[in-house]
Amino acid sequence: TSPPQQDLETPIARFQKYLRFNTAHPNPNYTAPVSFLTSLAQSLGLKTRTLEFVPNKPTLLITWQGSNPSLSSLLFNSHLDSVPAEPSKWTHPPFSATLTPEGKIFARGAQDDKCIAIQYLEAIRNLKARNFVPTRTIHISFVPDEEIGGIDGADKFVKSNEFKDLDVGFVLDEGQASVKDEFRVFYADRSPWNLIIKARGVPGHGSRMYDNGAMENLMNSIEIINRFRDSQFDVVKAGKAANSEVISVNPVFLKAGIPSPTGFVMNMQPSEAEAGFDLRLPPTTDPELVKKRIAEEWAPAVRNMTYEIIEKGPLRDYMGRPLMTAIDDSNPWWSVFKQAIAAAGGKLAKPEILSSTTDARFMRQLGIPTFGFSPMTNTPILLHDHNEFLKDTIFLRGIEVYEHIIRALSSFEEAGSV
Numbered sequence: 001t002s003p004p005q006q007d008l009e010t011p012i013a014r015f016q017k018y019l020r021f022n023t024a025h026p027n028p029n030y031t032a033p034v035s036f037l038t039s040l041a042q043s044l045g046l047k048t049r050t051l052e053f054v055p056n057k058p059t060l061l062i063t064w065q066g067s068n069p070s071l072s073s074l075l076f077n078s079h080l081d082s083v084p085a086e087p088s089k090w091t092h093p094p095f096s097a098t099l100t101p102e103g104k105i106f107a108r109g110a111q112d113d114k115c116i117a118i119q120y121l122e123a124i125r126n127l128k129a130r131n132f133v134p135t136r137t138i139h140i141s142f143v144p145d146e147e148i149g150g151i152d153g154a155d156k157f158v159k160s161n162e163f164k165d166l167d168v169g170f171v172l173d174e175g176q177a178s179v180k181d182e183f184r185v186f187y188a189d190r191s192p193w194n195l196i197i198k199a200r201g202v203p204g205h206g207s208r209m210y211d212n213g214a215m216e217n218l219m220n221s222i223e224i225i226n227r228f229r230d231s232q233f234d235v236v237k238a239g240k241a242a243n244s245e246v247i248s249v250n251p252v253f254l255k256a257g258i259p260s261p262t263g264f265v266m267n268m269q270p271s272e273a274e275a276g277f278d279l280r281l282p283p284t285t286d287p288e289l290v291k292k293r294i295a296e297e298w299a300p301a302v303r304n305m306t307y308e309i310i311e312k313g314p315l316r317d318y319m320g321r322p323l324m325t326a327i328d329d330s331n332p333w334w335s336v337f338k339q340a341i342a343a344a345g346g347k348l349a350k351p352e353i354l355s356s357t358t359d360a361r362f363m364r365q366l367g368i369p370t371f372g373f374s375p376m377t378n379t380p381i382l383l384h385d386h387n388e389f390l391k392d393t394i395f396l397r398g399i400e401v402y403e404h405i406i407r408a409l410s411s412f413e414e415a416g417s418v
């Protein structure tokens with residue numbers, strides 16, 4: 001059911017080819033997809049550049065020159081990498097890009113986010129075929145390492161002189177599938193923190209009951225953290241806020257016990273124990289209040305606890321403002337974007353905060369208006385899940401949507417300063 005590898009005559013075949021590169025962590029293949037995308041772009045007459053801020057972690061930059069270089073440019077971003085997949089849990093191998101008779105294309109990355117990478121280029125192909133000339137210059141970036149935090153990818157890219165020279169006025173980055181008929185758009189991400197709490201305590205015989213053991217101290221903290229988690233989750237369950245509008249805190253590892261050749265020593269209470277948590281803060285959260293809560297309630301020194309917070313990226317922009325793109329009249333791009341979706345015959349859902357985190361935070365940090373958008377309606381949300389797929393019809397419809405978006409945004413000339 002899949003076309004042969006060499007047949008690159010259709011957008012679907014080109015999508016499948018891109019999906020077949022194994023770009024999963026911890027060893028993503030970046031070289032092969034970058035060379036594939038480079039030749040694809042060159043065949044469309046686009047300029048390509050490969051930037052390498054960290055060895056073997058390329059950023060591919062593709063440019064379609066606009067007719068008015070005095071206007072700021074547009075950037076369409078996507079990431080090259082994928083999260084891993086467990087092949088045994090999939091109905092089709094995760095890097096086979098199998099196309100089923102119902103039109104489902106199964107692959108790790110089908111939704112996250114290799115679809116938009118090819119859709120950007122296919123939209124440009126179609127616009128060029130109709131002799132469309134953009135007024136603003138259009139850049140497309142393909143960055144490494146988004147799935148592991150973007151430190152060697154988008155973060156370095158946006159801080160580079162090369163990026164500065166692009167004079168980017170507006171960015172579109174990945175979004176998430178919509179189970180309904182409306183497209184979703186994201187004006188902010190939650191910011192991720194890694195929290196590691198460590199308990200120390202009195203060691204002793206496994207048979208003894210005493211106070212202030214490391215395990216007891218850790219478990220007290222876990223209970224307190226879990227109560228906070230419940231308080232946030234209750235707000236969501238009561239329908240008063242979306243998942244992405246509350247603080248999430250989820251345990252991701254536990255480390256304790258005294259190892260032995262057969263597992264763990266069973267009759268000793270350890271003197272140290274630790275736990276790790278994934279925290280996500282909505283953009284308006286006051287980080288100082290969360291830090292105070294961690295210091296005073298979650299890992300207080302009085303219970304022999306210490307902690308480490310690893311902030312994975314910025315919380316505020318260069319002016320100290322929350323990392324949110326305006327969705328009112330102060331942002332002229334917002335109405336241009338809305339009109340483009342309408343012109344494409346699409347409906348747009350109320351703009352949302354993304355529950356997880358993308359590279360968009362690095363662009364927002366520079367104060368550049370940035371939306372998260374992946375044109376997938378009527379599609380189950382399968383990013384990072386088994387059997388990730390995208391339907392061919394949805395993929396092709398997305399190309400049309402980007403044609404309208406690129407047309408509208410690149411022709412937008414009002415407010416020359418933006």
Ligand SMILES: CSCC[C@H](NC=O)C(=O)O
Nearest residue numbers: 147148149192312356357
């Ligand atoms: C710690 S930043 C990692 C970014 C990652 N992005 C997609 O899943 C995420 O966990 O949301």
Ligand SMILES: [Zn+2]
Nearest residue numbers: 112113146174
């Ligand atoms: Zn992604």
Ligand SMILES: [Zn+2]
Nearest residue numbers: 083112147383
């Ligand atoms: Zn992802």
